[in-house]
Amino acid sequence: MAFVPPARHLLRAKDLADARYFEPLDVDDLARAAGLSRAHFSREFRRAFGESPHAYLLTRRLERAAALLRTTDRSVADVCVSVGLQSVGSFTTSFTRTFGVSPTAYRAAFPPAAVHALIPACVVHAYSRPQRSTFREDSVTTHG
Amino acid sequence: MLKIATTQLWVHDQDEALAFYTEKLGMELRSDVTVAEMGNFRWLTVGPAGQEISVVLMAIPGPPVMDAVTADQVRELAGKGFAGTVFLTTEDCEASYEELGARGVEFTERPEERPYGIDSAFRDPSGNHFRLTQVRELAER
Numbered sequence: 626m627a628f629v630p631p632a633r634h635l636l637r638a639k640d641l642a643d644a645r646y647f648e649p650l651d652v653d654d655l656a657r658a659a660g661l662s663r664a665h666f667s668r669e670f671r672r673a674f675g676e677s678p679h680a681y682l683l684t685r686r687l688e689r690a691a692a693l694l695r696t697t698d699r700s701v702a703d704v705c706v707s708v709g710l711q712s713v714g715s716f717t718t719s720f721t722r723t724f725g726v727s728p729t730a731y732r733a734a735f736p737p738a739a740v741h742a743l744i745p746a747c748v749v750h751a752y753s754r755p756q757r758s759t760f761r762e763d764s765v766t767t768h769g
Numbered sequence: 770m771l772k773i774a775t776t777q778l779w780v781h782d783q784d785e786a787l788a789f790y791t792e793k794l795g796m797e798l799r800s801d802v803t804v805a806e807m808g809n810f811r812w813l814t815v816g817p818a819g820q821e822i823s824v825v826l827m828a829i830p831g832p833p834v835m836d837a838v839t840a841d842q843v844r845e846l847a848g849k850g851f852a853g854t855v856f857l858t859t860e861d862c863e864a865s866y867e868e869l870g871a872r873g874v875e876f877t878e879r880p881e882e883r884p885y886g887i888d889s890a891f892r893d894p895s896g897n898h899f900r901l902t903q904v905r906e907l908a909e910r
Contacts, residue, residue, distance in 0.1 A: 629781060629894075630781065630845050630847075631848070632845045632896075633781075633847075633848035633849075633895070635849070636892070636896050639850070640877040640892065643878070644876075644877050644879075673845075674849070745900060745902075746878070746881070746888050747854075747890060747898070747900060
């Protein structure tokens with residue numbers, strides 16, 4: 626049997642968030658992908674990647690939402706559902722907290738970005754994902 | 770003219786990597802040489818058929834080549850997916866996705882339309898990141 630460092634299992638969970646963010650995926654699903662209990666998984670994920678799995682999944686969704694706002698004319702509600710979030714209200718709140726402007730204002734600030742056309746999707750995903758350290762939901766995960 | 774001849778990826782297990790690159794990705798074994806006087810160092814390279822470039826499937830060494838702490842860091846970085854990336858191209862991303870998927874390659878991204886073409890992604894067993902892209906110019910030719 627090949628040697629597999631524990632981080633490789635955590636990467637499976639991170640890959641799952643990146644691949645299936647548009648589905649009703651939650652931290653329990655990510656923990657299952659890593660083969661760990663939820664509490665142990667959240668701790669180990671944070672140790673490996675510097676943020677909670679919840680924060681990673683939410684910022685992936687917000688990054689994808691921002692991309693859809695920039696590159697499509699789909700409604701905010703449609704964008705919200707398309708990135709796997711259920712409530713337009715909490716989507717708008719999270720988005721505004723993260724990007725500093727509402728989804729509608731964000732869209733208005735970005736003209737079509739053909740200039741970025743040649744940059745690989747993985748680079749776009751990695752470099753435009755927002756960083757936040759103060760998700761309210763995180764404190765629940767951390768202390769729970 | 771400078772040409773890229775060989776490049777290297779860290780792998781956690783050379784036998785596992787060899788099976789993945791040859792049996793699942795369909796690459797050719799280029800060299801597999803174990804050198805007794807070099808502590809049984811194993812020079813293992815593979816490459817895509819019809820192309821000169823080779824990829825070294827390099828085991829993460831221990832001391833004295835690499836101190837134990839660094840080796841652990843490299844192992845962990847590879848496992849976290851931060852050690853290596855290869856950009857592959859294909860003439861038909863959907864067909865390659867089906868073919869590789871049928872051989873057990875686990876994709877992290879299904880083929881999707883991007884401004885530069887149709888793009889997908891998978892990882893090798895060690896966590897190295899592969900993109901598999903049908904570049905726009907190729908598709909339109």
